[in-house]
Amino acid sequence: MNKNKIDEKLQKTAKGLLESKAVNVVIGWTKGSNPFRMRPVFITKPEDVNKLYFNPHCVQDLAVFLKKPEVKKFGRTGIVVKGCDEKALNTLIQEYQVLRDELKIIGVECMGVIRQNIADKGESNLLETTVYDKCLICDVHTPLIYDYLVESDIPEIKISGSVKPYAKIKELDSMLVEGRDKFWQKEFDKCIKCYACRQVCPLCYCSRCIVEKNMPQWIDTNIEETGNAQWNMIRAYHLSGRCIGCGECERACPVNIPLMLINEKMARDIYEKFGYRSGIDINSKPVFGTFSESDFNEFIK
Numbered sequence: 001m002n003k004n005k006i007d008e009k010l011q012k013t014a015k016g017l018l019e020s021k022a023v024n025v026v027i028g029w030t031k032g033s034n035p036f037r038m039r040p041v042f043i044t045k046p047e048d049v050n051k052l053y054f055n056p057h058c059v060q061d062l063a064v065f066l067k068k069p070e071v072k073k074f075g076r077t078g079i080v081v082k083g084c085d086e087k088a089l090n091t092l093i094q095e096y097q098v099l100r101d102e103l104k105i106i107g108v109e110c111m112g113v114i115r116q117n118i119a120d121k122g123e124s125n126l127l128e129t130t131v132y133d134k135c136l137i138c139d140v141h142t143p144l145i146y147d148y149l150v151e152s153d154i155p156e157i158k159i160s161g162s163v164k165p166y167a168k169i170k171e172l173d174s175m176l177v178e179g180r181d182k183f184w185q186k187e188f189d190k191c192i193k194c195y196a197c198r199q200v201c202p203l204c205y206c207s208r209c210i211v212e213k214n215m216p217q218w219i220d221t222n223i224e225e226t227g228n229a230q231w232n233m234i235r236a237y238h239l240s241g242r243c244i245g246c247g248e249c250e251r252a253c254p255v256n257i258p259l260m261l262i263n264e265k266m267a268r269d270i271y272e273k274f275g276y277r278s279g280i281d282i283n284s285k286p287v288f289g290t291f292s293e294s295d296f297n298e299f300i301k
């Protein structure tokens, strides 16, 4: 992998932080198992910073690691973030889960992340490149908060044809309740309760998840219609007003449930009704942690 300017600056910044002992670890991305995969890496020694890279395959939201005891034990932490990941940091700070003073935020300018798959096109297999939907509506290409900014020299990703991210939301909104119910029931029926969506989410950090509480048993843990719907709906409610739309839950889901349709729908409704966007303003109070007499309350009848 050739080193470009963005990698040089990233590595130099991380080296300075580790050498000066401003941080004890830097969380970033490194090469993965093939040229289309990058993976998280934890750098603790200045001599290892040359393992850090950034490119459009750096899809993981590294903020998820900040709540892990194995990472917390390091204390002061440096973390490399794209704009969407940085929104997760903001929410964690708002919710008193991480201390801003303990963090050194290395923001990277990001023009979008992509997935590359071998697409089965009949006789010939083609390499198919897809930009994640979240990137097509992104307005945080430059992270909102950072201590160091690594500007991008990666060209903008060109999209061919007309792509309408999250177009299904409008279609679902136009359906009667029965139609929406049928759509989601079919999707949730696929759920195998692996909880990958929870594990990868930077904002699912309860020490004991509601699905693991059995006195009383709030959620049926069997893989069947009622329990699957309960799990997915309760998780969506727990993330409403908090989800920053990093898309990691949907990416991790092994059965391809379109979880971002729920997340994006929730985010749009909350913005429309309360004028609130999660992860944007570190000094604001979480939307469901505050009350105003002027709040939308048509649902209380």
Ligand code: SF4
Residues within 6 Å of the ligand: 082, 083, 084, 085, 110, 111, 112, 113, 134, 135, 136, 138, 139, 140, 141
């Ligand atoms: S949503 Fe924005 S910041 Fe996040 S990966 Fe896509 S382009 Fe980058």
Ligand code: SF4
Residues within 6 Å of the ligand: 197, 200, 201, 202, 203, 204, 239, 242, 243, 244, 245, 246, 247, 248, 249, 250, 263
């Ligand atoms: S619910 Fe999904 S999109 Fe939202 S913050 Fe968690 S992982 Fe990211």
Ligand code: SF4
Residues within 6 Å of the ligand: 190, 191, 192, 193, 194, 195, 196, 197, 198, 232, 249, 252, 253, 254, 255, 256, 257
């Ligand atoms: S990742 Fe997908 S299959 Fe696994 S629990 Fe979540 S929704 Fe269900």
